[in-house]
Amino acid sequence: xxxxxxxxxxxxxxxxxxxxxxxxxxxxxxxxxxxxxxxxxxxxxxxxxxxxxxxxxxxxxxxxxxxxxxxxxxxxxxxxxxxxxxxxxxxxxxxxxxxxxxxxxxxxxxxxxxxxxxxxxxxxxxxxxxxxxxxxxxxxxxxxxxxxxxxxxxxxxxxxxxxxxxxxxxxxxxxxxxxxxxxxxxxxxxxxxxxxxxxxxxxxxxxxxxxxxxxxxxxxxxxxxxxxxxxxxxxxxxxxxxxxxxxxxxxxxxxx
Amino acid sequence: xxxxxxxxxxxxxxxxxxxxxxxxxxxxxxxxxxxxxxxxxxxxxxxxxxxxxxxxxxxxxxxxxxxxxxxxxxxxxxxxxxxxxxxxxxxxxxxxxxxxxxxxxxxxxxxxxxxxxxxxxxxxxxxxxxxxxxxxxxxxxxxxxxxxxxxxxxxxxxxxxxxxxxxxxxxxxxxxxxxxxxxxxxxxxxxxxxxxxxxxxxxxxxxxxxxxxxxxxxxxxxxxxxxxxxxxxxxxxxxxxxxxxxxxxxxxxxxxxxxxxxxxxxxxxxxxxxxxxxxxxxxxxxxxxxxxxxxxxxxxxxxxxxxxxxxxxxx
Ligand SMILES: Nc1ncnc2c1ncn2[C@@H]1O[C@H](COP(=O)(O)OP(=O)(O)O)[C@@H](O)[C@H]1O
Ligand SMILES: [Mg+2]
Numbered sequence: 002x003x004x005x006x007x008x009x010x011x012x013x014x015x016x017x018x019x020x021x022x023x024x025x026x027x028x029x030x031x032x033x034x035x036x037x038x039x040x041x042x043x044x045x046x047x048x049x050x051x052x053x054x055x056x057x058x059x060x061x062x063x064x065x066x067x068x069x070x071x072x073x074x075x076x077x078x079x080x081x082x083x084x085x086x087x088x089x090x091x092x093x094x095x096x097x098x099x100x101x102x103x104x105x106x107x108x109x110x111x112x113x114x115x116x117x118x119x120x121x122x123x124x125x126x127x128x129x130x131x132x133x134x135x136x137x138x139x140x141x142x143x144x145x146x147x148x149x150x151x152x153x154x155x156x157x158x159x160x161x162x163x164x165x166x167x168x169x170x171x172x173x174x175x176x177x178x179x180x181x182x183x184x185x186x187x188x189x190x191x192x193x194x195x196x197x198x199x200x201x202x203x204x205x206x207x208x209x210x211x212x213x214x215x216x217x218x219x220x221x222x223x224x225x226x227x228x229x230x231x232x233x234x235x236x237x238x239x240x241x242x243x244x245x246x247x248x249x250x251x252x253x254x255x256x257x
Numbered sequence: 258x259x260x261x262x263x264x265x266x267x268x269x270x271x272x273x274x275x276x277x278x279x280x281x282x283x284x285x286x287x288x289x290x291x292x293x294x295x296x297x298x299x300x301x302x303x304x305x306x307x308x309x310x311x312x313x314x315x316x317x318x319x320x321x322x323x324x325x326x327x328x329x330x331x332x333x334x335x336x337x338x339x340x341x342x343x344x345x346x347x348x349x350x351x352x353x354x355x356x357x358x359x360x361x362x363x364x365x366x367x368x369x370x371x372x373x374x375x376x377x378x379x380x381x382x383x384x385x386x387x388x389x390x391x392x393x394x395x396x397x398x399x400x401x402x403x404x405x406x407x408x409x410x411x412x413x414x415x416x417x418x419x420x421x422x423x424x425x426x427x428x429x430x431x432x433x434x435x436x437x438x439x440x441x442x443x444x445x446x447x448x449x450x451x452x453x454x455x456x457x458x459x460x461x462x463x464x465x466x467x468x469x470x471x472x473x474x475x476x477x478x479x480x481x482x483x484x485x486x487x488x489x490x491x492x493x494x495x496x497x498x499x500x501x502x503x504x505x506x507x508x509x510x511x512x513x514x515x516x517x518x519x520x521x522x523x524x525x526x527x528x529x530x531x532x533x534x535x536x537x538x539x540x541x542x543x544x545x546x547x548x549x550x551x552x553x554x555x556x557x558x559x560x561x562x563x564x565x566x567x568x569x570x571x572x
Contacts (some may be wrong), residue, residue: 002357004357004358004360007354007357007358008358010354011343011346011354014346014350015343015345018345019345097341097342097343097344098338098339098341099342099343100341101335101337101341102335102337102341102355102358102402103358104307105305105306105307105330105335105337106330106355106358106359107326107327107330107358107359108358109327255308256308
């Protein structure tokens with residue numbers, strides 16, 4: 002077992018004995034289910050109305066009416082629940098002084114940071130996999146285009162992982178878990194608002210910069226089924242930047 | 258084995274330790290003795306490569322503690338001031354995690370775990386969650402963690418703090434059993450612990466080394482005076498000079514409100530008798546006369562202020 006394996010295994014073990022994962026999981030899956038349910042009900046109402054009006058069998062677009070809507074709204078839910086997953090990562094190690102054990106073991110800081118990040122991404126992936134039940138059940142009743150569903154999941158994965166990376170840094174900055182959670186929530190919210198601000202500025206250089214820094218337009222494109230390299234680069238470089246920042250924060254902490 | 262040269266560590270404006278140099282030979286047990294805030298933990302953290310010194314160099318087995326951290330960390334077992342425990346894991350899970358972190362192979366890990374659980378008396382609680390264990394057991398898990406990968410160098414920061422007397426004896430026995438095959442540095446603020454366990458004692462006071470000596474010589478240096486506390490019903494106006502005039506008395510100091518005086522005297526004088534006679538002669542009414550043990554503070558004052566001539570002692 003490499004050190005990263007060992008650390009990830011321990012991290013997951015600690016996650017699954019703490020209630021936070023179950024609470025976050027239940028809230029996330031519950032909201033996903035509710036959002037999907039509402040979207041489906043609304044879509045079928047719309048279909049019913051169209052059938053009454055035109056007296057023919059109406060073909061409604063499940064992709065637009067259900068999945069896109071759910072994916073958009075889910076972004077907001079992620080912003081609220083993912084900081085709860087990351088808040089304990091470093092904060093707790095610092096509080097319990099177990100950080101001293103990690104930093105005096107023959108492993109590098111990069112391995113510690115990587116393992117912490119991977120462990121929350123794994124938990125998040127488990128949650129995402131569980132939500133796949135909804136499209137699978139739906140596909141038994143209606144036909145829809147799987148392509149935007151897949152890219153939507155890619156968007157969720159990248160978006161979530163980016164938020165988790167932000168939370169990783171926040172957790173390294175403090176030994177108070179509540180502060181860590183609020184900090185990551187604040188940064189994510191700021192990134193969101195930056196995008197909204199950018200779009201009001203419209204076609205100006207500043208507007209473009211703000212829109213690029215914010216995740217909104219990158220997320221939108223992926224959810225609409227468009228996979229652009231620049232959006233992938235945005236998410237991957239964002240995560241790399243956060244990884245590097247977390248590394249620096251942990252390292253700087255030792256220098257006092 | 259351990260080589261520390263002119264090490265200074267500053268936390269921002271605070272100088273925690275200043276110009277500390279010492280070395281420890283292979284197989285030696287050395288104690289850091291000093292009151293809280295002396296800089297013991299800081300020195301140990303520097304040795305473990307947890308943080309870099311502001312100035313100076315530290316070496317373990319020839320490797321620089323900050324430039325070759327991996328080589329150094331493979332060779333040390335470290336018990337921090339508060340044991341670094343994951344409260345939600347069982348003792349067994351925790352030790353498995355630590356062993357893997359230290360790079361032990363599976364077979365070796367299984368073997369070492371059995372041995373260490375036995376050595377630290379944790380066999381019965383190995384499947385209990387650490388968060389449910391008592392303080393003494395947690396400390397033992399901390400020690401088990403430090404010795405798990407059988408490192409040649411052990412750095413133990415206050416290993417017996419917060420334990421009850423029986424547990425202290427057990428832990429000291431454990432440390433003694435590791436002696437010889439391991440190079441051990443432990444810190445303590447208890448004088449008797451340092452002298453009971455170690456071949457050499459490094460006394461740190463306010464970030465500086467006050468003395469490095471064997472326990473025997475240390476006690477010899479401390480043993481030329483005794484301290485008594487004298488309480489009388491009523492005192493004379495010039496009590497202090499009068500007491501000082503008694504042969505053998507070195508220092509008198511009066512407690513502010515009560516009629517209590519702390520008298521320091523040379524060991525060879527019959528000071529108890531002389532003091533009693535003095536009190537009786539003046540009809541002061543003796544309430545109490547007892548000898549006080551030297552506090553760690555006294556030890557430092559003595560070691561830092563004693564002139565070298567004091568070293569010549571008949572013991
Ligand atoms: N992280 C820190 N930041 C600032 N000052 C510190 C820190 N750790 C220790 N100190 C200061 O350094 C001095 C030495 O502390 P320490 O090494 O913990 O002493 P000891 O272990 O002997 O009690 C103390 O004055 C303490 O206040
Ligand atoms: Mg200390």
